[in-house]
Amino acid sequence: MSEANKKFQSPLGKARGLGSTGEGAHHWLMERVTSIAITPLVFWLIWSMIELRGKSYWEFTQWLTLPWNAALLIMFIIGVFWHSVMGLQVVIEDYTTSHAKKLLLIIAVKIAFAFMGIASVFSILKIAL
Amino acid sequence: MAEFTLPKNSKIMPGKKVDAAEKGAKRKKTFKIYRYDPDTGENPKLDEFTIDLDNCGPMILDAIIHIKNDVDSTLAFRRSCREGICGSCAMNIDGRNRLACLEPIAGHSGDIKITPLPHMPVVKDLVPDLTHVYAQYNSIEPWLKTDTQAPSRERLQSPEDANKLNGDDGRGPSACILCFCCSTSCPSYWWNAEKFLGPAILLNAWRWIADSRDEAAGERLDQLEDPFKLYRCHTIMNCTESCPKGLNPAKAIAEIKKLMVERKA
Numbered sequence: 001m002s003e004a005n006k007k008f009q010s011p012l013g014k015a016r017g018l019g020s021t022g023e024g025a026h027h028w029l030m031e032r033v034t035s036i037a038i039t040p041l042v043f044w045l046i047w048s049m050i051e052l053r054g055k056s057y058w059e060f061t062q063w064l065t066l067p068w069n070a071a072l073l074i075m076f077i078i079g080v081f082w083h084s085v086m087g088l089q090v091v092i093e094d095y096t097t098s099h100a101k102k103l104l105l106i107i108a109v110k111i112a113f114a115f116m117g118i119a120s121v122f123s124i125l126k127i128a129l
Numbered sequence: 130m131a132e133f134t135l136p137k138n139s140k141i142m143p144g145k146k147v148d149a150a151e152k153g154a155k156r157k158k159t160f161k162i163y164r165y166d167p168d169t170g171e172n173p174k175l176d177e178f179t180i181d182l183d184n185c186g187p188m189i190l191d192a193i194i195h196i197k198n199d200v201d202s203t204l205a206f207r208r209s210c211r212e213g214i215c216g217s218c219a220m221n222i223d224g225r226n227r228l229a230c231l232e233p234i235a236g237h238s239g240d241i242k243i244t245p246l247p248h249m250p251v252v253k254d255l256v257p258d259l260t261h262v263y264a265q266y267n268s269i270e271p272w273l274k275t276d277t278q279a280p281s282r283e284r285l286q287s288p289e290d291a292n293k294l295n296g297d298d299g300r301g302p303s304a305c306i307l308c309f310c311c312s313t314s315c316p317s318y319w320w321n322a323e324k325f326l327g328p329a330i331l332l333n334a335w336r337w338i339a340d341s342r343d344e345a346a347g348e349r350l351d352q353l354e355d356p357f358k359l360y361r362c363h364t365i366m367n368c369t370e371s372c373p374k375g376l377n378p379a380k381a382i383a384e385i386k387k388l389m390v391e392r393k394a
Contacts, residue, residue, distance in 0.1 A: 011264035017324060020355040025389040028360055090363075093356060094320055 027086060034083040041076040061127050070128035074121050081117035085110055144174030149200040154181035158234065160192060162204065163244040165251050173251070175242075176201075182234060189241065190218050190229035193255075206255035213373065216308030219246055220255050226310035228373040246313035248322070262309055265326050269334045269352070274345035290341035300375050302336035305329065311368035311378050317361045324357035328368035328378035331359065335381035338388065347392070354389060362386075 048069070052060055064070055088109050096102040135141075144164055150157045157179055165173035178196050185195035190208055197204045207217040211230045218229040221244045223237055234241070249257035273284075294303040312318050312327035326334070334353060338346045353359045359382070368378040 011260045012267050014323075015261060015264035015268040020352050020358055022351065022354050024354055024356045024360040025386075025393065027356065028386060029390050029393075094317070094361070094363075 027089075031083065031086050034079050034086070038076065038079040038083060041072060041079060044072060045076060064124065064127045067128075070124055073124055077117060077120045077124070081113050081120075085113040088113075138172060140172055142172045142174045144176035146177040146179075147200055148179040149196075150179050150181040154183065156182035158182050158192070159240040160196065161240055161242045162193070162196070162255070164204070164254050166203075166253060177240075187233055187235065188230055189222055189227075189232045189234055189237075189243070192234055192241075193229060193243070204255075205253040214306060216306035219308035219310045219313075219373070221245065221247055226314045226371045226373075228308060228310070231373055246309060248319040249309075249313055257313075259309065261322065262312060262327065262329070265330045266307065266333065269326070269330055269337070269349070270345075271333050271337060273337070273340065273343055274348070275342070276344055284342045286341055293339045293341070294336060300377070302332050302339065302376070302381050304374055304376055305332050305336070305378075306374060307333075308373065310371045310373055314367040314371040315362075316365060316367070317363055321357060321361050324355075325361035326353075326358050328362070328382065331362070331385060332368075332376065332378040332381040335385050338385065346388075350385070350388060350392065353385060359385060359389075 048063075052063060055063075064073070089106050092102060092105045092109065096105060141163065158181075159177055159179045161175050161177050163173055164176050178200055180192060180195060180200065182192070184199070185191040188211075190211055193204065193206055194208065197206070206220065206229075208230065209215040209217045211218075213228050213231040216228070219226060220229055221227075222229065222232055223242055226246060229243075243255065245251050245255045246257045249259070249262075252258050275284075293301065295301045296304065307329060309327075309329050311332070312329040315328055318325055318327040331353075334349060337343050338349050343349075362379075362382045364379060364383070366379045369376075369380070372378065
């Protein structure tokens with residue numbers, strides 16, 4: 001809707017705007033699900049890093065070839081990136097007023113995080129397999 | 130971007146100082162009051178009025194009524210019931226959104242600073258423009274919606290169901306007086322008031338969703354399911370802290386979010 005038309009819009013018309021998108025509940029739920037999923041994985045990762053202290057590169061790669069370790073690490077990477085991208089989306093939505101800028105930033109962040117996530121998972125698999 | 134500083138024409142300048150207390154007054158108190166007159170085109174000012182508390186009642190509202198009656202009749206503010214039931218005299222008192230009529234002067238040491246409700250357009254002095262927030266209230270259709278034919282007598286409701294609205298302690302969602310202390314204390318509402326409904330409106334949306342006599346809960350939830358209308362709430366909880374009636378808008382919003390998930394399962 002153009003700005004020229006908005007000037008004469010009634011307060012109720014402005015308040016209703018373009019209506020509800022019917023989205024948001026899934027995003028809200030997944031923010032919570034991913035944060036709960038990541039929590040035990042963080043403790044597992046810290047514990048693993050303590051265990052792997054001072055070990056050689058070969059020993060570390062051996063550790064990663066165990067399916068259990070590789071799977072948990074991939075889950076951790078996916079969970080963290082998923083959670084971060086959802087959180088960043090909310091921050092962008094909160095503080096960016098221009099619709100075009102908002103949409104572009106969200107898409108850019110999603111592509112960047114997808115790339116980083118895929119690259120991380122690929123690297124883990126490359127060592128593990 | 131969100132506004133973190135005031136625009137140039139909203140910067141508050143020092144205003145006049147008026148000492149209206151008589152010499153020898155024992156209970157002098159200074160009120161620093163935000164003044165803005167759209168007709169002059171000047172920046173807002175902070176006027177200082179010193180009065181004798183023996184000349185007015187015990188509440189902040191009594192003091193500003195005394196200032197308007199006896200010191201400066203150009204001071205503009207809303208007030209009506211003077212007992213916390215109409216919600217007209219909501220304003221920011223010493224940094225907190227309060228109803229001036231329920232706020233004792235004795236609870237404030239030093240000078241008392243009074244400004245309009247934060248982040249709202251100002252009509253004049255302490256009078257904020259509530260057009261948009263009222264329109265948002267209108268948008269949630271705050272009335273009983275039913276498709277079943279109306280009964281010949283009143284619509285029945287169990288005391289337990291009525292309690293969901295009234296609260297065991299009388300502080301349920303139906304006790305909201307629409308003073309907007311909560312909405313105007315919410316940073317999320319400051320940044321995204323155009324689309325975010327804010328705690329006051331969401332509390333009232335919950336009041337109708339929770340009403341056992343209403344038949345439009347699903348439709349109401351459909352209307353609210355939006356990243357901005359509902360989910361701009363980040364549980365900051367300023368709303369609950371600022372409610373002068375002791376209500377809990379944050380909990381009402383949490384209940385709506387719970388139902389959003391519940392209806393998926």
